[in-house]
Structure formats: C-alpha cells, structure tokens
Amino acid sequence: MKEVKSYKSIHTFLQFVLYFGFWIQLFGCLDLQSEVAPDRQFQQSIYLLDRYYYWSSEEVKDPVSIPNNVWQKMEPNRLGFESLKGKYLYIKFSDQFVRQLKSPVLYAEIALEQFKLFQGKEFVFESRLQDHFFPYIIPLNQNPAGSLIIQFQSRYHGFIGMDRKVFFKDHSIALVDLFLENFSETFFAPILLVLSIIFLGFYFLRKREIIFLNFSILLFSAALLEGLNGFVGFSLSQFSYIVTPLTYINFSFFPFALLLFLIGIFPPFFRNLFKILAGLHIIVFIISIVSNYENGISFLNSEDDYNWVIVLEAVITILSSVYVLIKGNKNLRTITLGLLFIVIAGLHDILVDLELLPHSQRIIHFGFFMMLLLFGFYVFKHYWQLLHSINRMNAELRKKNKELQRLIQIDKDLALAHALQKSLLSSKYNEDDRIRIIGFSQNLESVGGDYFDHTKDSMGNWAILMADVSGHGISSAMVAAMSKMAFVGAGAYLQFPSRVFHSMNRHLVGKTKNLFITASYVFIDTELYTATFSNAGHPGFFLIRNSESEVIHLNVKGKPLGLFSHIPYAEDTVKLMPGDKILLYTDGIFDLLNEIGESFGEDKLKSLLWDNRYQKFQELAAIVQDSLFRFSSGWKYQMDDLSFLLVEIK
Structure with a gap:
C-alpha cells in the first residue's frame, strides 16, 4: 500500500498564510486603528x-x-x-x-x-x-x-x-x-477566502471529514463580513442595492455557519441547545423583517428589533462555554475559547449600538480574528492527527506484510481453501419473477463454518438453507462442506423441511468429530405464497411485513445436526404476502462487538430492520451490511463468522 504523503508544501503555505494574517490583523488592531495626532x-x-x-x-x-x-x-x-x-x-x-x-x-x-x-x-x-x-x-x-x-x-x-x-x-x-483604518479587514478577508477554498479542497479529498466543510463555510462567511464594509463598502457604494442585503443576510447566516461547526464538535446536550438558539434566531429575524416592511425592507430597523435575541444567545453561549471549560472535554477548550472571544466581542458591539456601553474601541474584528485563529488551530491539529494516524496505519501494514511474506505458502493454501469453500456456496444474488435473494458472508478467518444455500425446484418453488458450524477456521469449513453434501443428498425432500433435516442429520452423525451444525431451513411455495420452515438449534429468522406493528420472529424447536441420531424435527407454515421480506442469519451477527465491548444483539438487528422496512430491497441489504461493518469498526471486533440471506417476495 502506497504511503500517504505528509503534504509539507501545503503545510508550509498554510503556515505562511496564518502568520501573515496574524501580523496584519495585530498591526491593524493595535496601530492602524489608533488615533493619529490631529496636527500630523x-x-x-x-x-x-x-x-x-x-x-x-x-x-x-x-x-x-x-x-x-x-x-x-x-x-x-x-x-x-x-x-x-x-x-x-x-x-x-x-x-x-x-x-x-x-x-x-x-x-x-x-x-x-x-x-x-x-x-x-x-x-x-x-x-x-x-x-x-x-x-x-x-x-x-x-x-x-x-x-x-x-x-x-x-x-x-x-x-x-x-x-x-x-x-x-x-x-x-x-x-x-x-x-x-480598514487595512486589516481589507487584507484579512482574501486570506480567509483562500483558507476557505483550501479547507473545501480537504473536504473533497476526505469526504467523511465533515469538519473541513463546516470550517470552510465558516471561513467564507467571515470573509464576507470582514470584506464588505469600510474601504471595500465605500468602493462598492454604487452597488449598495446588492452589497447591503448581502451583508445583512450574512449577518444572520454567520451564526448558522458557526453552529454548523460547533454542532459537529460539542457534546449532544450543547448541540441541541445551539439548535434551539439557531431556530429562535431565524424566527425572530423573519418576524422583524416582515414587521419593518415599509417602502421596502428595512434591515437596520430589523437589526434593532432582534438585538435582544442576540444578547440572549450571547449570554447562554457564554454560560455554556464556561461550563465546558470547567467540566468539559479538554480537547474542546481551544474551540470554547474561540467561541468566547467572538461572542463577547459581538455582545460588546451590540451593547455599544444599544448605548448601554460607551463607544471607545470596536473589538469585533479582534474577536473575529481570535475565534478563527483558535478554530483554525483545532482544525489543523485534527488534520495532522489524521495524517499521522494514516502514516501509522501504513507502517503497521508494512510490518504485517513482512510477516506475511514468511507465511506466504500457508496463505496460498488458505486462499485455495477459501476458493473451494466459495464454490460450495450458492451465488450471493438470485432472482426470478416471484422472488429475490441477496446473501452476505464475512468469515472471521480465510475460511469459516457459515454457509448458505438456495435452490429452485422444478415447480418454481424455493428451498433456502442457512447453516452455521460450531467454531471457525479450517475444521469448521470442512464440516460445512460435508453438510453441503448432506443437503444436496436431501434434494428429494425439499418441500418437507423436517425430512430435509432428518436426512442431513442421518448422514452427519458420527462424522463431525465433536463439531455440530445449527441450521434454519425455509421452503417457499411461490404459488400458494406460503413458507414452511424447520429449525436445527438455530436462532430462527425474521419476517418483515409493513402491515405489522413490528418485525416477526419465526422459529420452531430442534436439535443441532450431527450430535444425536434418530431425533425428530418440527416444522411450521406461515402465509406470505407480496412485499414481505425474510432475513435468515447466523448468530455471529449477535456476537459482533464494538470498541467498548457492547454486542450487536437481537434487539438492535430487529430495530435496524424495522426502521428501514420501507427501503428498497437492495438498499436494505446494503444498510444491514454497512451497519454491521461500522458497528465493529470495519470487522475489527468480529468474534465469529457471520452471514445473512435477505429474501423478498414479489
């Protein structure tokens, strides 16, 4: 695998942009906006x-x-x-x-x-x-x-x-x-615009990192706020009919851009709180615009009307930020400090406009700069951690590749065994005018003990088997091949699930060396729209029907195959309807763990199926597979072979 570069040229350019912007803003805040002697x-x-x-x-x-x-x-x-x-x-x-x-x-x-x-x-x-x-x-x-x-x-x-x-x-x-007087704002705005484009590029390079897109939007909004006033506003005064609405609309949009960034970072409680504040802000903004419609919309009167809600938002945000600083995640302190800078600076600006504070020095631009500097530091830190994690992953992969070279012959043997086992499985997709089938299997090792089979008889009916051999690895894969042959040998009894299991068990008893097979078998009569099923110590299967109030779990009692001779197997029948979906699975799904040791479990699988019951057939299969993958962080915490078959009745 090719090593990810460290992007040193981009790093150097970004450092230059930030340092240049810092000195421009600092020089502008401290010197250029100071009073010059009247005689000079x-x-x-x-x-x-x-x-x-x-x-x-x-x-x-x-x-x-x-x-x-x-x-x-x-x-x-x-x-x-x-x-x-x-x-x-x-x-x-x-x-x-x-x-x-x-x-x-x-x-x-x-x-x-x-x-x-x-x-x-x-x-x-x-x-x-x-x-x-x-x-x-x-x-x-x-x-x-x-x-x-x-x-x-x-x-x-x-x-x-x-x-x-x-x-x-x-x-x-x-x-x-x-x-x-506007030197810092005039030159800081293009810098913000350039940074916005750079972070937008980062987002397209790694689309899962939404933080880059949110920060790009925030930078773009800040660039407009910094640019469209002062010297630039004076230069564009002949286009005030465009510049003025654009600026005031951006005044109302900037809190949303800020919230977009913060919502993806702060804990859930504060996310919900910021969402409520954003909703209140936009409601009051719209009401104030409508109420001041006189010979055209008056933005200034609207701003005067909703200043109170900005003060309320600022006070709540300051209290939330102080709480996070004291008791929150240490990684959020940089973001929280930046939030405090912009909120306090904005609150000072509003209180000056309301004449509650004397006008001495406008600190809003300084607050802007400090917010973006601290936010930028957080995003850059996240960016470098991401690059380093990728490099560490590459180093680990190179080390493992060297180890694998010493085991290359075993690997070839396992690959051959995997290919042979794969040839025993039915295809992962099958369809006719009455039914659709999608299968998925993920072995814990190169070969495993899970397998499924589906076959169609001469009358157009379908026989579907899901089986799981105890354990995993090569021994389980060999027993799986034996049970596959046993299922083929029971082909004369496909429409009688209990007789299929009786035949398979008779052929397997005494030959599995203390390993056993659990299985679930369904025979679907496509003319009568019925499903006759039997079970051999397996978890059963789920029926998803949109007209029901929940997912239906179908099962009958039965002993595993290969352990006991001359045991009976029960069977049952359920009526099917067009649009019904059936999920057969192995218990490896339930045993799947996440990074904190929680198992996926039966309830989570049922909830996943029910929440997505209106999805199209192939999309539902993809959702189940992707949910299992993400839950276990890319099969990192898989404990057993897992498989499922999703069936749809047309």
Missing part, C-alpha cells in the same frame, strides 16, 4: 466644534433661512438623536476649517440614513441610500460659507443623525485614512 493628520473633528440642532415638521428648502434663535446647542460628543416620527433634523456647525485644506471633504465614518448637505446657501450633496453603513467622503468648497447644515430624514427608528467619527479632511488624506 491635518484634520478637524466636528465634535470639537460648536454644533446646533433644529427639529422641523416640514422640510426647509433653504436651511440658512432658519432663524438663529431657534437653533439649540448640542451636547458634547453628540451628532444625533432618537428619531421623531415625521420630523426633519437639521444640524449646523462652522465650515471655517475648510480654508486650511487644499481639497476639503467632510468625512463620515458611518452614515445610517438619507441626508442632504448644505454649505451656506449652496446645496452640495444628497444621499439617497437607505439601510447602509458605508463611510462617506463628501467634497466641499474651499471658500467657507460660514456654516455647514445637514438635513436628516431617517427610516431608522432608533437613531437619526451621524454615528461615530466625522471630520474635515483633505480628500487624499481621507482616502488614505479610510484605507489604513
């Missing part, structure tokens, strides 16, 4: 000027005409109010600073609603966008007109005015500052 940046904050406001129930076409005595002075550090329905808000401040700038602009970090800007009597700008969060860089006349007046008409219920930073700046400096 050559700007003037509007909050350092005297500002005045005026409410009007009607739109004033010429705001300069508003009398001076109606203007009221604003409080420090304020440029907005709570909305008053049906009223216009006017805010006035001096524009004398523009004379010091070569190409003056008014820079607004976030502008939430529609507004108009007047420089003196001149109308200089109008924003017609709604539900947006892009920065604005508005050109001004270099010659001051005495004042700037902004008229606001808001659709946002919670706030009217401008939010965060508003400055007089030079146009080129404003563009550079906007770029620098």
